[in-house]
Amino acid sequence: MTEFLFRDIPDMTIEQFEKFSKYILEVAGIYLKEHKITLLSNRIRKRLRELKIYDYDQYYEYLTNSNHSNNELIHFLEVITTNESYFWRTTQNFEAYKNIVLPDILKLYRNREIKIWSAGCSTGEEPYNIVIESIESMKTLGFFPFIVIATDISNRVIEIAKQGCYSGRKIERIPEHILRRYFRQSKEDPKIFCIREDIKSKVHFKVENLFTSTVRNIHVIFCRNVLIYFQKKEQEILANMFYDSLLPNGYLFIGHAESLQMFNTQFKILHTEFGTIYKKEI
Ligand SMILES: C[S@@+](CC[C@H](N)C(=O)[O-])C[C@H]1O[C@@H](n2cnc3c(N)ncnc32)[C@H](O)[C@@H]1O
Structure with missing residues (x-):
């Protein structure tokens, strides 16, 4: 079958979409609304082309058949997740981190190793940004x-994160002096900047589904722009899981378009000059 014919495969039907979206909810907790039919069809079509499978039902069988499922699930999760990320994203979170959260944490845990978790870390911008801001904060x-523990369900993004090389939109907001101090410019391609090895070594990357996470004893969690993919029920499960993963008086940051206010959680909600922060106050 030629490329042309693959492009000709139409969008999936509502019934097919329901079958796939139920499966996605089961395996990744991600809820896809019906208007995502074209998006999901486009993304799965890529996989059909690679596997030379000609329709969605056949692919569903292949995906859920236990002979292939473990392997194919990894590829499937790559195509359905959205991994948009960049350095210096929602910088008010980092201002709150340096001015409110760290001073408070250090009062209680001064001689302990501080553990920060970047949950849903995508291609590494967030965890490396946390390392840079932590080092910068030491001036005051x-x-x-x-250490920073960085997890994501996608193996592909974790591999990119471990390389730590970025260009274009991903680095355009980084202040010039920070770029010079914490990155080295690639000799082969001057548009590419790679994070310094000693900064890299502060981050421990791991492929992990948040719904089965084993990360515990954390001082600060960043889980930004991840909850937005889940339904209310799953968001509440994750909020409570984050609460349990935190040490007493630990903090949680979520994305600026996300909120836990409507949920039944034990977090104390702090409205600060740098936006909303959640605290496990004990
Ligand atoms: C939009 S990115 C956010 C990246 C970063 N936190 C930021 O704000 O720039 C969302 C990430 O969440 C990850 N993700 C989605 N569902 C997940 C799950 N169930 N467990 C772990 N990671 C998940 C995706 O693979 C993706 O890399």
Whole structure:
């Protein structure tokens, strides 16, 4: 079958969409609304082309058949997740981190290694940004040991994150002096900037589904622009899981378009000059 014929495969039917979206909800907790039919069809079509499978039902059988499912599930999750990320995203979170969260955490945990979790870290911009801001904060707060644990359900994005090389939109908001200090410019392609090795070594990457996460004893969680993909029920499950993963008086940041206000959680909601932060106040 030629490329032309693959492009000719129409969007999936509502019934097919329902079958796939039910499966996606089961395996990744992600809820797709019906208007995402074209988006999902486009993304699965790529996979059909690679596997030379000619329709969605056949692909569904292939995906859910236990002989292939573990392997194919990895590819499937790659095509359905949205991994948009960039450095210096919603910088008011980092202002709150440096001015409110870290001073408070260090009061209680000064001689302990501070553990920060980037949950849904995509291609690594967020965890590396946390390392840079943590080091920058030491100018006023003094030295403290820390590590960043960075997890994502997608193996592909974690591999990109581990390389730590970026260009274009992903780095355009980084202040010039920070870019010079924490990155090195590629000799082969001057448009590409790679994060310094010692900064890289502060981040521990792991492929992990948030719904089966084992990350615990954390001081600060960043889970930004991830909850938006889930239904209310799953968002509440994750909010409570984050609460359990935090140490007493730990903090949670979520995306600026996300909120936990309507949920039944034990988080204390702090409205600060740098936006809303959630605290496990004990
Ligand atoms: C839009 S990116 C957000 C990246 C980063 N946090 C930021 O704000 O720039 C969302 C990430 O969540 C990940 N994700 C989606 N569902 C997940 C799940 N169930 N477990 C872990 N990661 C998940 C996706 O693979 C994607 O990389």
